[in-house]
Amino acid sequence: MRPKVEVAPITFDASDLEPVCGPHHDSLVIKIQIGWATISSVLVDGGIAVNIVMLEALQSMGISEDKIVRKSSMLVGFSGESKHSVGEITLPVYVDGATSLEGFVVLDCLSTYNVILGRPWIHNNKVMPSTYHQCVKIPTPWRVTTVRGEQQQAKECYMTSLKPKYTNQNPAGKDVTPMSQDVPGASTLPQGKTQA
Numbered sequence: 001m002r003p004k005v006e007v008a009p010i011t012f013d014a015s016d017l018e019p020v021c022g023p024h025h026d027s028l029v030i031k032i033q034i035g036w037a038t039i040s041s042v043l044v045d046g047g048i049a050v051n052i053v054m055l056e057a058l059q060s061m062g063i064s065e066d067k068i069v070r071k072s073s074m075l076v077g078f079s080g081e082s083k084h085s086v087g088e089i090t091l092p093v094y095v096d097g098a099t100s101l102e103g104f105v106v107l108d109c110l111s112t113y114n115v116i117l118g119r120p121w122i123h124n125n126k127v128m129p130s131t132y133h134q135c136v137k138i139p140t141p142w143r144v145t146t147v148r149g150e151q152q153q154a155k156e157c158y159m160t161s162l163k164p165k166y167t168n169q170n171p172a173g174k175d176v177t178p179m180s181q182d183v184p185g186a187s188t189l190p191q192g193k194t195q196a
Contacts (some may be wrong), residue, residue: 014098030147085107102120
């Protein structure tokens with residue numbers, strides 16, 4: 001039996017607001033390492049029951065489509081629109097001090113986001129997101145890690161979503177950087193397993 005590690009309680013206070021441009025009504029958009037790349041335009045959304053990765057983002061990460069478990073499911077949005085998924089994939093999600101394997105539904109559609117991290121990621125990792133404070137706090141065995149939101153990116157994603165049609169392949173100026181270019185030693189990271 002592993003010894004239980006006590007971590008300080010997760011709290012938000014005025015110091016968390018110092019980097020925030022407010023007042024605001026911005027969604028919580030972060031940059032995070034998923035698979036072997038640093039991914040921007042990642043929406044943290046506690047209102048969605050799945051984690052989603054866009055097919056275009058997977059391709060930009062250099063992940064072959066044959067890693068996708070072909071399993072079509074239908075996702076229904078807030079306004080009743082529906083999308084069929086391409087399949088599912090399991091990818092490692094890295095946050096300073098915390099690594100988890102997460103299942104993602106793969107969608108092939110235009111989106112202002114590369115990835116949407118929903119309740120599975122939030123609950124599996126005991127993540128405390130705060131749109132007001134524009135950050136997520138994640139307990140690790142050593143400390144509570146804070147990932148700051150990218151407020152300007154959130155505004156750009158929102159403005160892009162208001163446009164009736166995308167004018168290019170990369171609608172929100174989304175960025176997917178191969179991890180080996182961004183993080184020293186990234187080529188030694190473990191490969192994720194594919195989940196049915």
